[in-house]
Amino acid sequence: MRAIIAWILLLPSALLAAETGEKLFQTHCAPCHGPKGEGGRGANLAVRKLPRAPDDAALAAIIATGIPGTQMPATRMTAEESAQLVRFVRSLGKSQSAAVPGDRANGEKLFWSKGNCGQCHTVGARGGHIGPDLTDVGARRGPAYLRTSILQPEADIPENFASYRKLIYMPDNYLRVHAVTQDGKEITGERVDEDTFTIQIRDDQDHLFSFRKDELRELRKDWGKSPMPSYQGVFSAQELQDVIAWLASLQGAL
Ligand code: HEC
Ligand code: HEC
Known part of the structure; x- marks a missing residue:
């Protein structure tokens, strides 16, 4: 009782x-x-x-x-x-959620071939450095976010966030910059690092440049711009699902 x-x-x-x-x-x-x-x-x-x-x-x-x-x-x-x-x-x-549906092996294939995503992204030891390393993206991001990242790469860099990002350095902040040197050479790419006097830029062909800012004729920063193209219409619905299933399975070196 x-x-x-x-x-x-x-x-x-x-x-x-x-x-x-x-x-x-x-x-x-x-x-x-x-x-x-x-x-x-x-x-x-x-x-x-x-x-x-x-x-x-x-x-x-x-x-x-x-x-x-x-x-x-x-x-x-x-x-x-x-x-x-x-x-x-x-x-x-x-209540462990079920794996994301889709054909992971096919998704992996599409990532390296049709999508050419590896031009900019690293997974494990393979790929480029213009975009974030995706080795553990499945642990960091959910499937809905992955879908939006692929279809609307600029969706998650809202205007109001842009001014905030000018003040606070964030490693996942991929800032597009456009520089013109004194002799008229133009470089467009990602800001890799920056301090008061210098800036380092990686162009879309993965070349690294370092400039003293006072040597540049022009330096423009495109807050809120992503170099990642939208893949709207590139993949069929099933292919997109396969790519997301593979990305979601990437859990890094756990
Ligand atoms: C021309 C270079 C380029 C290509 C090609 C590219 N990306 Fe990206 N991607 C980026 C950059 C830069 C970012 C970071 C800025 C942003 O979020 O848009 C990014 C962001 C992402 C993110 C978000 C990562 C995170 O942690 O927030 C995912 C997921 C992604 N890309 C997947 C893909 C997939 C899948 C493909 C191929 C279908 C692809 N990308 C092709 C450059 C690229
Ligand atoms: C503005 C968005 C945002 C909000 C709100 C937020 N988080 Fe997060 N959280 C993130 C992001 C982004 C990461 C991944 C950080 C990284 O590693 O890049 C994260 C990571 C985490 C992690 C680490 C997961 C791991 O890798 O082990 C935990 C735990 C977590 N959040 C719990 C919470 C809890 C609990 C709350 C509510 C009190 C919360 N978060 C609110 C964005 C957010």
């Missing part, structure tokens, strides 16, 4: 805790990580092992401080809320 009363008393608070964890997640995390943690702009959290959060303390620390140099922000909350959120995030991993 006592046990039953205790159970009745505990039940609502246990339910409440689960509900609050989920609510906190929907408010603070779902916009980037998806309502089920399946990933989007943010990493897929519905996995058994989170590479950056091997235990609950590490997960709580990531929530509190974010991941510097990435889009993962710090979120302010009480210790109790944080504990509930940690529990909820862990529960996402247990």
Whole structure:
């Protein structure tokens, strides 16, 4: 009898805790990580092992401080809320989402052939350096985000973000720049690095240039422009699905 009363008393608070964890997640995390943690702009959290959060303390620390140099922000909350959120995030991993449908082997083939994606992206030891390394893109990004990246590469570089990015250096910020030297030579490419006096640019043929800014006649920065072409209409629906299935399976060296 006592046990039953205790159970009745505990039940609502246990339910409440689960509900609050989920609510906190929907408010603070779902916009980037998806309502089920399946990933989007943010990493897929519905996995058994989170590479950056091997235990609950590490997960709580990531929530509190974010991941510097990435889009993962710090979120302010009480210790109790944080504990509930940690529990909820862990529960996402247990209901491990099914693999993304599609023919991965065919997706891999299309990536290197028809898509010529390897001209700009590295996977493992192979590929170019104009775009981000995709070796672990399946761990960092969800399928919906991958689809948008391929069809509308500029979708995730919104205007309002551009001015923010002028102030804060972000490694995943691929800034298009156009430079004209004193003798009229034009270089268009990615900004690799920049300080007050110099800038390093990688052009679309993967050549690296370094300039003193006072030696340049013109230096234009195209915030919000991506060198990645849209693949709208290049792949059939099935081919696109295959490419996404392969990308989603790339989990890095785990
Ligand atoms: C503005 C978008 C954004 C929001 C909001 C956000 N995240 Fe993230 N999160 C990211 C991105 C992007 C990454 C991947 C960072 C990287 O490695 O490049 C990330 C990574 C993570 C990771 C690391 C996963 C790993 O690799 O182990 C965890 C854990 C995480 N987020 C949890 C949360 C939680 C919990 C919340 C809500 C409190 C949250 N995030 C809110 C964008 C976001
Ligand atoms: C001309 C170079 C170029 C080609 C070709 C190219 N990309 Fe990209 N890609 C980039 C650059 C630069 C970025 C980063 C800026 C952005 O998000 O648009 C990027 C971003 C991405 C992202 C987002 C990565 C992340 O972590 O946010 C994915 C996914 C991607 N590309 C997949 C592909 C696939 C698949 C193909 C072939 C079908 C392809 N790309 C072809 C240059 C290229």
